Amino acid sequence: MIYDVHHTTRYDYNGRVAASFAEVRQLPDDVDGQVCLRRSVTTDPGPEHLREHRDYFGNLTATAVIREPHTRLVVESASTVDTTGRPSEFGTAGRQPWASYTAGRSDPQDLDAFEFSLDSVLIARSAQLADYARPSFPEDVSLADGVVSLCARLHREFEFDANATRVDTPLVDVMSMRKGVCQDFAHVMIGSLRSIGLAASYVSGYLETRPPPGQPRLAGVDRTHAWVGIHVGGGRWIGVDPTNDQLAGPRYVTAARGRDYADVAPLKGVVFTDANESRLTVSVDVEARETA
């Protein structure tokens, strides 16, 4: 499948902003089996300075400085991504007993995966999270089966509730409420896997929304989304979406990956202003091209 992705973030302020500085992680890359055909980021007002770099985790990151005074800032990214190659099943990967995939000191060669088994800013391993993972990981079960089981349980046992949590709600609170949004689902799953020694990453990106049967597709109604990358050895990762209980196959587009949300927030920034209020409007559009 080939998708055109548009991601627009708009801030309206009740006063003039003298300068805005933004770090944008909305630039898909050739990762997780997808191929990026085109990508760009623009701002309105236009940036005085715009530079791209690859961050520590390899994500294409744009730093933009907007110096023209403004009361409204629009950051827009556009990309075209071929997701045909994204795996929708584990296949032969992850078929060994799960314990053989635990990232340990024995194999620090694979430093990149190892780092995803440690604590991060928003996710601390804990006995509670390990306990949550354990029923899905009896001794001889394969990594793939364990992950699928954990994903299904999470989907069943946690309630999707857009109002239960905030972006900074601690993981322990999410665990006791058993409610949250995709970010919380992903954090719980990552924390559970790390707490039993597995390497898991936080993936931010997009998911195509299908309209209810018989209704036309509306533009701009899609969402930024988040799911979990599972390290299946040899630097390979497979995406699993606990919010929707499925693998992050060809309907998904990866934008960035990191240890948790804090590493990959799609837009971070600093503004200098006398305004004291701002309104944020986000719209995401994931449109499938007619395939020939």
Place this chain on the structure above:
Amino acid sequence: MRPTADPIAGYRPRGGVHDEMVDADGSIRDHWSELMNGYRTLGAGELSQREAEIQRLLEQDGVTYNVGGEDGRPDRPWKLDPIPFVLPSEEWSHLERGMIQRAELLDLVLRDLYGERRLLRSGVVPPEMVLADPQFFRACDRITLPSRKQLVVFGTDIVRAADGGWMALGHRAQAPSGAAYALENRRVLSRVFPQAFRRTGVRRLGSFVPALRSALLAAAPVGVDDPSIVILSPGSLSETAFEHASIAAQLGYPLVQGSDFELRNGRVGLRTVGGWVPVHVILRRVDAGFCDPLALRADSTLGIPGLVDACRAGTVSVVNTLGSGVLENAGLAGLMSTLSRQLLGEDLQLESVPSWWCGEPAGRSHVIAKLGSIVVRPLSRVSLEHSIDTERVSRTLLDELRRRIEARPDQWVGQERVSPGSTPVLHDGGFESRPTVLRSFAVADGESYVAMRGGLGRTGSGDVDAPITNRAGASSKDIWVLRSASQSPSPSGSEFLPSDHAVPSAASTEALPARVAENLFWLGRYAERAEATVRLIRTVTARCDEFLDAAAGPGPASLTVVLEALTRLTGTYPGFVGDDAEKLFEDPTDELFSLVVDERRPGTVAYAVRRMFDALDVVRDQTSVDTWLVVGSLQRELERVERRTDDHDAMTRVLSELLQGLLSLSGIASESMVRDLGWQFMDAGRRIERSIHVATLVGTTLGTQRSAPVESLAVESVLVAGESIITSRRRYGSRAVAATTIELLLADAGNPRSLRFQVDRLVDNPAIIGRDATARPTAAATLLDELNLLLTATDFARLAEVDERGHRTQLEAFVDAVRAKLAATSNAVTAESFRRLHAQFTMAGPLRQEQSTAPVGSTRGAST
């Protein structure tokens, strides 16, 4: 001359540790004997006097260590013991080699951790140890300096163990503090003990400041021939503000803050009163996390958004690198031997105090087993946790600590307890034995490092086991490294630039940061305000003494006029114009007293002096030692009067002292400061303030006509307060009246106290009217032109005319117009030259990610 008392006689080294001065047999070690002979000759009495002299010199130089007091005066005077820490040359060479080797080693570690990370991949350094360190900044990955060395400035804490061997306690690799204190200690001690210093054969500290300057130049971005270099400070409230200002002044680079910066096209530069100037090298004294709110800590307002990106692009170099804090990781200490063999192929020359990282099972069980007899340190120095001496904590705390280590073992390091070697300190006239640790410094020098030959010694309290930190109020020591027999004496002359002959700061050129200019402007205004208020109060108190006993008559009536003027001039309402004024006239003492000492009341002398201090603190790197001398005396004077509330004579004396201090300050400004842009802003502040003051003084006292005898006395007071009484007497004798006073104080271009004189200076001041004659005139210049015109067009003789109701309405109208123009000028200068950045916010409303299958209502994301 016979010594009065032998200060050394009673010295008893504490047992169980190595004493620097006295050996196991109780005799004085060879390398101390020359110095001790000198001290014996001086005797205990003289030593105590020299100790006082040291303290006086340090206060004069404004050497402080801020520890955040509650009374808004956080400065703590720096303490320096009269007895140095003495080391023979050979022993120092050993330490120096060890320290430089550590710097070499950590430089390689730093390059690797932000590059290939082979040390982690190979497991030589346990990956979790670094990856779990909050000072390992992933945003700084692959940022390198163009210089050979990535670690530019390096500090090591070293300690002498009981067996006499030396060990390293820890590293300082972010922005090592203490070097400027060490230089200052040497400056003061060599001045107070010139003979001992010479006879003992002390080696020079070496060229730390020039070496640092060269290292900063070497770190400049490739292709920049004449780099512009600044020192980034968190501000004058920082613990080591003295050091930042001192280093800046000695290097000759501007001391700046995050808010002084502005990015242009991704490049880092300064907003100055002369426009934007690029910056190529930043010597930072701000913790890395706070340096960029965009890429690092979003909640920091001390940083420069976009700095990390500019470093990545290679257009600016930050020294030490933003990632360097990871070298302070407590776990690295235990790996130094291994690293030395691996990376340098050498044995480690200066051992670390044995330590165990709890992230390793073996290390953890060792530390847990030894809880109660070791020191436990957080992995990162920049954490909320502190080092804990487990021998000194309760059972409950120990259990608590064990639980915390077991919960997050990778965040803790156990370190063997060392009882530092002791040195004598002077205490109550005698020698006492105190634990002492040393910190010394190395600076990158091309392919290797150059170390300061000496450093900063710190002694603990009498309690041998208490932590030795500046926060805990430790005293400091100079470290004297002695010449060996083969080393020739250093040539005479100063070995480093003493702080009172600092290289003029680059900030005194066109590259004057707007914030610094603003503080110089207000320094000028508040200094003048303080002086004018002191003069007026002094005039008033003199008159009170004269007239207060008189029940009625012109004396008390004229006093009323001046007291009312005092309230209006200082804006300290209700005061002498309020409902209770009658009562206050009967006994104005309390109110007058409050107008001098009440620091919290705007309009008082103490308030103005406090504001002066605050402004001076900010521009500290640009002010001479003399300025600090005066400021210190003003502060002490005010504190003294606070303690003597009802002593009227004391008040009179204090006012004289204050005036004297303020006069010397303006003397320094007019006789000892270069007429650069900074001076121009300060002078503009002073002129504007004096203009406002003199116009208001004349307007409020002479606006209404009084009976001839009352007016005569009032005029005299105004002339005294306006510092023009002598001229008036000479010129008009006893015929001084309102008209002559108006002429002398407002119109006389030759009277340096007159309004006319101030305005003539202001219209010539390039800082205010703009430096480019061809450019469009500034708003301030236009306002001053209008003011000038007003003065030229005014017939001052007519201002004294009185209307049918006894008012000098023309005078009042004139004064109102002048005040309005001056206020507008001050605002225009602020708007044009000191334009401020707006408040900084984090981009609000973090994006919420929502479930794709949720019902779709609108296209709006969550907002906060």
